[in-house]
Amino acid sequence: MKRLAWSREVYFAGLLSPAVLSVLLILSLPIAWLVRISLYPQDQSYDLSGFSAVHYIKALTDDLYLESLARTTLYSLIVTVGTAIIGFPLGYAAARGRFRRWKIFFIVLPLTLSLIVNIFGWIMILGQNGLLNSVLLSLHLLDQPRQFLFGVGTVLLVLGHTYLPFQILSVMSVVAQIDPMLEEASASLRGNRWVTFRRVIIPLARPGIVAGSTIVFILTISAFIIPQLIGGTSVQMYAVLVFQQMMTVLNWPFGASLSLVLLAVALTFAALFRIAGRTPEEQTGALAK
């Protein structure tokens, strides 16, 4: 019994090691560099020396950055919840329904567009000379073109659109593993459709929703290209500020401390999501196929 236990540990360590070791190896220098750079007192990218937490103090007390962090977190939660609500039924239908190959193609479609091309596409759709305005004008729902681009709503829409596929695919992969017999069993026990959904499907698909939400949240909170290009002046998401410090102002120490703050927030939420998704796991392990 003892020998079996020991070899089980080795087994798990062996399974984990390629991934963990390679990530540690590859990321250790970048993260160490990031941490070290964030502790320099200077405001530039060269001639750096000394230790100071001055940039962290600024990152955590300056209202511009705190407000941006709060706002970005809120936006990310909105996008995450939105994509979860829309993505779950779509993922379910993609796993169970017909035309699966086509659905997968359409789901992956937004992911294939390079960011800048994606932006150009949205400009063509939402701009004052764009598709949406032409349609609304011809239907007489508007009498002159309205600016749909450049605002918080647009940024959230485009971010949601870009990251929705991740949620759908995540749900789809999990639902595909749920034995259809369970749903039929529930139906045969006179459970109506909503009860089946609520009591059987959602709990079983929960890990998928959680995984998808984690990915969407992390991607949204660190997005900077889309908000920069489609947000106009009013939307200042956190990663855009990081970009400004690292690439434009070349204040690497401050940029690094902002990055680490962002990393901490994102990982905290990832952990919260994991805890939220964990409770029914024990049971579902026994019920699923």
Next chain:
Amino acid sequence: MSLSRFGICATALCALALAHAPARAQQKEFEGTKLVVNGFGGNLDDVLVESVSKPLKEQYGITVEIVPGSVASAYAKAMTSRANPAFDVLVTDDITLRSAAKAGLIEEVSAADVPNMAQLYSNFMPLAGYGLPFFASVCALAYNTEHVKTPLHALSDLARPDLKGRVGIFNLESIGGVVSLISLAEANGGSIENVEPGFAKFKEIKPNLATATSAPAEMYNLLQRGEIWASWFWSGRVNALIDQGVPLALAVPKEHLRGNLDFASLVKGTKSRGAALKLMHQITSAQTSLAIARSVYFGPTNKTVTLPPEIEKRVLPYGAEMIASMPPVDWDTVVAKRSGWIERWNREMR
């Protein structure tokens, strides 16, 4: 094609290649050397390939590798590869040039190293041999003549009520945006030290803004589609739009034109110094200047260049007179103050 046909073609090609081989037998000075330089992308890179890479290959046997990306990412790459430089020649703009020089990334060259240096406009070389300018560009007013009936004369005209929601400008992440701040400040009683009047003007323009972007590609697209009708944009790009048939007009603002330069700098520690100097000589030549002006309408930095009449009026800046009349920008102060300006912008313009 069938196998035998393929075979014949292959043999013919081989014979052709062998026939040419003796002609190339003579050794070129830098045969086999590879140079890495950062580029811009698109048409400008095509010009560099034609005017720089090809002649260098033919004359000296140098292979030039142009790495796509932004000036900022190239700077970051150069900063992190000092022991084994990622670039042999670094292309920089006004701001990164100064940062690179301060960081000890680049080396000064002399007219003895790069003979064409003597042909460059002297007020285009603020850091002497640290960076050799190979094109100049300006931002000017651009407006759509189909929709904007009264011409624009000044940057502050962008605040005109008839332009509501149809104005696009650069934000302070773009070097063009920085220039607009300085122009507005200096024209309204301020200076580079006191940019208050500049920000006041921005606030006036704000209600008209569709967007304040940092990406020229976006501004280009918006102007092209008529989404924005008035802008502060690189004159070369506006000319490219005009060539495509977009009804735009360029106007020199009352607040004066201020030039931006792009430089070629020798990277410290490069393993192919001799070849790199040849590249710098070629990139600052009259031939390259002319090709750039023809292709993307940027201003030549080589004094000996005479532009043909059909593009003379369209290229800005051009001519000793115009260049002498452009107020200089104290880029060192810009580098020091920019982060404060950007924060101010973030607070005020949201």
Next chain:
Amino acid sequence: MPWQNSRLSLLGWGLFQVAAYFVLALPSLVIIGASLNPASTFSFPPRGLTLAWYMKAMETPAFTDSFLLSVELACLATALSLLAGTPAAYALQRYRLPGLQSLHSLLLSPIVIPAIVLGIGLLMFANLIGIGQGLAALLLGHFVLTLPYVVRTLISSFSLFDVVLEEAAQSLRASWPVVWFRVILPNIIPGLLSAAIFAFVTSFGNVALSIFLVSGSAATLPVQMFAAVEHSSDPTLAAVATFVILITGAIVLCIDRLANLQRLI
């Protein structure tokens, strides 16, 4: 589906899906349309139909070379992260140890670290181990970037997969390769499929990180597109994007077909 038995709800459901997929496809449709426009401006609907831009794209070595590189890189990165990520996800899901949460966070961190920061850091690392910019550095970067998706997706896959089946196999004295290849893997095919798609598409479309790791001779397609758009803005870009859409679609369908085949075995 068992719970859809009223005609109206079926119709509503169908409409919702059609609408959703239409919106998902909209930017792509617009870009495909723009790529066919004869004038050299980006506009939709196109004023005519032409394949000239596709011809131009295929004659641009910057696009064709980088396209091949991107495909190669995406395949390699996907393969590597599936190989490393699947066992890791399994261990993270099955094993209960306090320290595991931090390992999980470690494996997720690459997507949170802003791409610029990760790019600069990875470049330093690449210079340190002597590989510099180029394909090797890109592979390292893309591997580390695709791994989180694989791990996260497969953790949820494993949580649905009944431990009882594995234990049954083990009690029948099956060795671990048998347990893996005959019991575990066949049952998580949908998860593997999802993970492979995520990884491939993420790697293929990545811009922000790749900008730092490309060299002149090894540049990825999105980086070339990003650079090209700075000084030229004709619909060639749309043609390239359309091409990417078609190829990615084809590859994803291949992966799906592979997954289905395995299921039948």
